[in-house]
Amino acid sequence: MNTVSSQDAAIAATGGASKEYLTFMLGEEQYGLAIIQVKEIRGYEPVTKIANAPDFIKGVINLRGDIVPIVDLRVKFNVSEATYNEFTIVIMLNVQDRIVGIVVDSVSDVINVTENEIHPPPEFGVAFDSRYLDGLASVDDGLVILVNIERLITSREIGIFDSMNQQNEGSV
Amino acid sequence: MSVDMNQFHTVFFEESQEHLQTMEELLLNISTDDPDAEELNSIFRAAHSIKGGSGIFGFDALTGLTHVMETILDKARNHELELTTDIVDVLLSTTDTLGDILQAYQDESDINWQQIEEGKTALESILSAQGGKSEDAELSPPVDTTEQDDSFGFFDDAPGQPEADTGADEDDGFGFFDDAPGLPESDNSAEEDDGFGFFDDAPGQPEADISAEEADGFGFFDDAPGKPEAAPTASATEHDDRDGSYGFFTEPKPAQPIKDEDAYGFFTQPESASTPASKIAAKAPKPTAKPSAKAAGKNDAGSVRVETTKIDTVVNLVGEMVITQSILSMIGEEVEGNTGEKLSGAIDELSRNIREIQEAVMSMRMLPVSFIFNRFPRLVRDLAKTLDKKIDLIIEGGETEVDKSMIEKLADPLTHLVRNSLDHGIESSDKRVAAGKPAIGTVVLKAEQRGGNILISIQDDGGGLNREKILDKALANGLDVDPKMPDEDVWQLIFAPGFSTAEAVTDVSGRGVGMDVVRKNIEAIQGGIDIVSEGGQGSTFTIKLPLTLAIIDGMCVSVGSETYIIPLLNIIESLQPKSEQIKTLANDTMLWSRDQYWPLLSLREQMQIDEPDKPIENSIIVLVEIGKKRYGIIVDQLLGKQQVVIKSLERHYKKVDGISGATIMGDGKVAMIVDVDNLMKNEQINQVGLA
Numbered sequence: 001m002n003t004v005s006s007q008d009a010a011i012a013a014t015g016g017a018s019k020e021y022l023t024f025m026l027g028e029e030q031y032g033l034a035i036i037q038v039k040e041i042r043g044y045e046p047v048t049k050i051a052n053a054p055d056f057i058k059g060v061i062n063l064r065g066d067i068v069p070i071v072d073l074r075v076k077f078n079v080s081e082a083t084y085n086e087f088t089i090v091i092m093l094n095v096q097d098r099i100v101g102i103v104v105d106s107v108s109d110v111i112n113v114t115e116n117e118i119h120p121p122p123e124f125g126v127a128f129d130s131r132y133l134d135g136l137a138s139v140d141d142g143l144v145i146l147v148n149i150e151r152l153i154t155s156r157e158i159g160i161f162d163s164m165n166q167q168n169e170g171s172v
Numbered sequence: 173m174s175v176d177m178n179q180f181h182t183v184f185f186e187e188s189q190e191h192l193q194t195m196e197e198l199l200l201n202i203s204t205d206d207p208d209a210e211e212l213n214s215i216f217r218a219a220h221s222i223k224g225g226s227g228i229f230g231f232d233a234l235t236g237l238t239h240v241m242e243t244i245l246d247k248a249r250n251h252e253l254e255l256t257t258d259i260v261d262v263l264l265s266t267t268d269t270l271g272d273i274l275q276a277y278q279d280e281s282d283i284n285w286q287q288i289e290e291g292k293t294a295l296e297s298i299l300s301a302q303g304g305k306s307e308d309a310e311l312s313p314p315v316d317t318t319e320q321d322d323s324f325g326f327f328d329d330a331p332g333q334p335e336a337d338t339g340a341d342e343d344d345g346f347g348f349f350d351d352a353p354g355l356p357e358s359d360n361s362a363e364e365d366d367g368f369g370f371f372d373d374a375p376g377q378p379e380a381d382i383s384a385e386e387a388d389g390f391g392f393f394d395d396a397p398g399k400p401e402a403a404p405t406a407s408a409t410e411h412d413d414r415d416g417s418y419g420f421f422t423e424p425k426p427a428q429p430i431k432d433e434d435a436y437g438f439f440t441q442p443e444s445a446s447t448p449a450s451k452i453a454a455k456a457p458k459p460t461a462k463p464s465a466k467a468a469g470k471n472d473a474g475s476v477r478v479e480t481t482k483i484d485t486v487v488n489l490v491g492e493m494v495i496t497q498s499i500l501s502m503i504g505e506e507v508e509g510n511t512g513e514k515l516s517g518a519i520d521e522l523s524r525n526i527r528e529i530q531e532a533v534m535s536m537r538m539l540p541v542s543f544i545f546n547r548f549p550r551l552v553r554d555l556a557k558t559l560d561k562k563i564d565l566i567i568e569g570g571e572t573e574v575d576k577s578m579i580e581k582l583a584d585p586l587t588h589l590v591r592n593s594l595d596h597g598i599e600s601s602d603k604r605v606a607a608g609k610p611a612i613g614t615v616v617l618k619a620e621q622r623g624g625n626i627l628i629s630i631q632d633d634g635g636g637l638n639r640e641k642i643l644d645k646a647l648a649n650g651l652d653v654d655p656k657m658p659d660e661d662v663w664q665l666i667f668a669p670g671f672s673t674a675e676a677v678t679d680v681s682g683r684g685v686g687m688d689v690v691r692k693n694i695e696a697i698q699g700g701i702d703i704v705s706e707g708g709q710g711s712t713f714t715i716k717l718p719l720t721l722a723i724i725d726g727m728c729v730s731v732g733s734e735t736y737i738i739p740l741l742n743i744i745e746s747l748q749p750k751s752e753q754i755k756t757l758a759n760d761t762m763l764w765s766r767d768q769y770w771p772l773l774s775l776r777e778q779m780q781i782d783e784p785d786k787p788i789e790n791s792i793i794v795l796v797e798i799g800k801k802r803y804g805i806i807v808d809q810l811l812g813k814q815q816v817v818i819k820s821l822e823r824h825y826k827k828v829d830g831i832s833g834a835t836i837m838g839d840g841k842v843a844m845i846v847d848v849d850n851l852m853k854n855e856q857i858n859q860v861g862l863a
């Protein structure tokens with residue numbers, strides 16, 4: 001439900017059915033996520049590990065007083081070698097009133113995509129399950145896979161949100 | 173009126189709650205033999221304010237009941253009705269009913285009209301019973317009080333509730349004329365309003381506004397034949413520049429400068445309309461309500477209502493400042509030379525200021541314990557009656573301040589303990605006298621701050637805990653007990669689930685579900701409970717609480733490169749084990765210390781730190797205790813004691829087993845706080861047979 005409303009808001013805000021996406025690299029592919037959900041982009045910093053967490057949840061960091069979990073999408077989708085240095089990028093997302101950081105290979109650009117430019121997502125060849133995708137869009141230098149980041153982050157697969165949110169997933 | 177009333181409802185509910193609380197407090201303290209006029213006035217005012225507000229908002233259920241209550245109170249303060257304990261009882265239960273109705277309106281749930289009717293009947297029976305005794309004995313009992321709209325016969329034809337005005341609840345003038353059209357409360361500019369007299373529209377009413385300047389007083393008997401006292405009425409009204417005064421009976425009341433309560437109760441004896449004026453005049457000098465500017469001052473507490481979430485935000489921000497400041501001082505140490513000195517001076521200053529801000533902000537979250545203590549006089553009074561015991565409750569240190577979140581969680585366990593003291597602690601008067609003790613038992617409820625802790629104790633001078641009984645019961649319950657156990661260990665047995673030595677289960681206590689819940693609740697707010705008891709002398713239950721829940725004293729320990737915090741409250745001792753202390757039973761490693769075996773648990777394993785284990789002889793074992801669990805946590809090193817600000821992990825992540833929260837260390841890194849209760853599972857403890 002939140003997904004819909006925030007997208008609507010985005011559409012309304014950008015005037016018409018056009019939406020801004022932040023594009024980032026995961027392995028060989030270029031992905032995009034709705035920029036409205038991006039809180040900030042920062043460099044990777046050492047995390048505090050959490051016991052009993054899957055390996056793609058790197059741990060938590062102190063984001064100005066908030067204890068924020070960091071999810072490494074590279075590890076989760078096994079797309080590239082996970083190295084951590086000062087060039088490693090963390091995108092801080094606002095998802096359903098929470099803050100979650102995701103680690104990606106790099107961020108590239110902010111693009112404007114209108115609704116009729118979005119094509120249905122491919123069934124294969126993408127690291128993500130198609131239910132986390134909004135579609136495909138073509139830009140100058142190739143295709144961008146548009147990720148529904150909110151649905152992905154709140155999914156049971158990532159498992160950092162409570163069961164209440166995960167149950168919603170089924171009905172989406 | 174198109175004004176949206178809802179926005180005022182919240183204020184009304186809050187204020188009414190306060191009024192009810194005031195009424196209850198005053199009623200409890202009132203002496204029936206010689207009631208203090210000022211106290212009666214305060215109770216009356218409280219009832220009156222609720223009635224006024226409820227009338228405005230159309231909460232008829234409240235209006236009706238408070239109205240009758242007001243009538244009784246008015247009679248009491250006019251010495252027309254003698255207060256008895258029974259009347260106070262009925263009034264107290266009326267405040268309960270009012271509280272229920274208020275809650276119902278607040279929740280927008282159904283009103284229990286039956287309860288209201290019962291309440292009213294009880295109140296009215298007082299009126300009729302006392303009416304017979306009063307000096308107006310020949311008069312019929314007062315007016316029809318059962319009518320919901322509280323129009324009193326005379327004004328039955330008056331239109332319904334007054335037009336509400338936003339400011340009206342301060343501006344009052346409620347009473348019998350609530351329903352009369354054109355009352356001052358319909359208008360804030362009450363000064364210009366005329367007072368409406370009883371017979372305003374009665375045919376042949378004489379012009380009575382003799383001399384009143386701004387408010388014209390219409391005296392009922394002003395022009396009544398043979399009543400010379402009419403004039404004082406008019407002059408009395410001069411004092412009152414806001415509301416019209418209705419000085420029918422020339423009572424001196426209108427002379428009170430108290431704005432929010434002029435001249436009520438004219439019709440408390442409307443039947444007097446038929447009595448000769450002389451009789452009433454004779455009564456006039458009697459009422460002694462003190463003119464009290466003091467009362468006006470009392471209402472003006474000079475405080476602001478702030479949402480707790482706002483305060484919490486400030487608390488959090490201050491927490492951030494503390495962290496930033498410690499990061500800053502670490503960087504400051506790296507700066508050398510003259511600039512470094514200046515910088516460290518400035519940083520010292522900053523940290524002093526931050527500490528002061530922190531204390532100031534923390535104090536905003538604090539509430540005096542009297543917040544919960546205040547309910548106990550009532551509880552003790554009612555319970556003593558039920559149990560047919562004589563009990564004095566002494567409250568000390570009600571001004572001690574405790575974190576608001578703790579206050580809420582303290583109420584239940586405290587109530588339970590007090591009930592226990594009354595029910596099981598204090599003996600019946602006969603028994604007490606036989607034992608050479610005063611017939612009246614004493615329960616002392618005391619709060620004090622000692623160091624970094626708040627101590628709340630419940631002390632009774634009753635029979636004390638019965639060691640043998642507890643031990644027998646423990647054996648019967650299959651608990652592992654030793655007849656030679658020291659007293660304090662025996663007392664702790666009563667916290668076991670299902671434990672009750674009461675001979676009979678009463679509705680007061682004795683079901684044995686309570687004490688383990690009491691201890692759980694107290695441990696949930698990081699507290700502990702101690703018992704001291706001496707046969708025949710009484711028992712003292714002492715609850716020890718941290719000053720605040722937002723900050724705990726912790727021991728920083730390291731495992732590999734990670735830092736963890738163990739709450740100091742749970743730590744008994746930290747030691748470096750000698751190899752002969754370590755025993756292995758089956759697969760479990762145990763430590764022999766303090767004459768017992770402690771199951772051990774490696775924090776490295778629990779937290780899944782993939783660094784090789786250190787040999788146990790080179791590690792540190794932290795012995796911890798929570799509830800009945802006692803075990804040792806193996807860590808690499810102790811880093812030192814530190815106060816840490818607790819941060820929620822669940823805010824952005826989720827609950828983690830064995831972790832109660834996180835905190836941010838001086839270097840800005842996150843450290844996990846160990847949940848001592850949760851880390852070692854019950855099964856694990858049972859497995860090694862040390863439950």
